Each structure stands twice: as structure tokens, then as C-alpha cells.
Amino acid sequence: MTDTTSETLHEVTVSVNGVRRSAAVPARRLLSDFLRHDLELTGTHVGCEHGVCGACTVLVDGQPMRSCLMFAVTAQDHAITTVEGLCSAPDARVAPTGESMNPVQQAFAECHGLQCGFCTPGFLTTVTAYLEENPSPTSEEAREAISGNLCRCTGYQNIVKSVLRAAEIRAERASERASEPAGEAPSEEQS
Numbered sequence: 001m002t003d004t005t006s007e008t009l010h011e012v013t014v015s016v017n018g019v020r021r022s023a024a025v026p027a028r029r030l031l032s033d034f035l036r037h038d039l040e041l042t043g044t045h046v047g048c049e050h051g052v053c054g055a056c057t058v059l060v061d062g063q064p065m066r067s068c069l070m071f072a073v074t075a076q077d078h079a080i081t082t083v084e085g086l087c088s089a090p091d092a093r094v095a096p097t098g099e100s101m102n103p104v105q106q107a108f109a110e111c112h113g114l115q116c117g118f119c120t121p122g123f124l125t126t127v128t129a130y131l132e133e134n135p136s137p138t139s140e141e142a143r144e145a146i147s148g149n150l151c152r153c154t155g156y157q158n159i160v161k162s163v164l165r166a167a168e169i170r171a172e173r174a175s176e177r178a179s180e181p182a183g184e185a186p187s188e189e190q191s
Helices: 031-038 103-110 120-133 139-145 157-179
Strands: 009-016 019-026 057-060 063-066 079-081
Touching: 019 031, 057 120, 063 120, 103 120, 103 157, 120 139, 120 157, 139 157
Parallel strands: 009 079
Antiparallel strands: 009 019, 057 063, 057 079
16 A cells, blocks of 8 residues: 655755755745754744744844745745854854853843743844844834734833844944954954
């Protein structure tokens, strides 16, 4: 007897956090499941599975995308950045804890922008992309930028503070880079 339930697998190759990765997956595999199960990058969380909560947000070619609404096969040859990749961004620095953090991650830690942490990966990727487009947001603009992400713990005040602080940190780091002699990397003490 032949197995009629087997699905055709498609080889999907993407650049995830700067590393070329491939896996054979069914056409209906969601990008969130591809990242979590096939590539074992579990930082992307799956909440509602309907694109409403934002927990699964990743960056696709630098733009925020709900990975629970995107098939993995449509990500073929695109650049995906997950929360794991934010710590290796060009503007990441080593924090006093010894961990590498980009400005948004550092701001969320400083401003207590997270509690249980389930929604945090989606907020971090969303805010990282947002600050690329609007590096100096007002409080209202920051609130609008995060309006597509849900958090059941924080009440959003500290998340808004985190967005504003991340903008400050980005500006500080840009100023540091501008004042450095060409070719010299920032020291680990700078953050």
C-alpha cells in the first residue's frame, strides 16, 4: 500500500541573521514554524497564529512581517532577521552583563519594557525596523509604532519609554561612530 498522505517537499534557502540556511519543507509550512522547527531558532514566538498579536514578527529584507502569515516558500532568497540576529547588528554593543545587545534590546532592559517576555521578540524586531524609518519619534509616534503588537503584562508605558530610549541610544552610538577615527571599532565599554 502506498502512502497517499506524504507531501511534496520544497527546498527553501534563506539568509537568516546573515547565515545562509536551507531546509526541505511542505509548501504550507509557515515561516514561523520553519524558523522554530526546521532551523531551531526559537526566539520567534507564536501567539495567536492569525497575525493579530505581533509576537511572531521578524524582519524580511528589513521590513517587519508576521511570520505566522507567511509561507516559508515565499521567503526563498530573502534576508530574514529574527530576535536572535539583533544582537549581531552593526550597532550592537556588549552590555555590562557581557551580552551583546542592539539599542532596542538595551533600552528594553534599561526601561523594564518587558515582563513575561513572550511578546518581546515581536516588539524588538518591530521597534528596530521602526527606528530605521523614524529615528527621533515622539511619545505619540512611539505609541502608534507599537500599536500592532499586543502585550498582556506591561500596560505599554515602559514599552513606549523603551522606544524613546532606544532612539536616544541609537543617536549616542551614531555620534560615537562619527567621532571615531576611520577604521577604529568602538571599545566594549562604550554602550
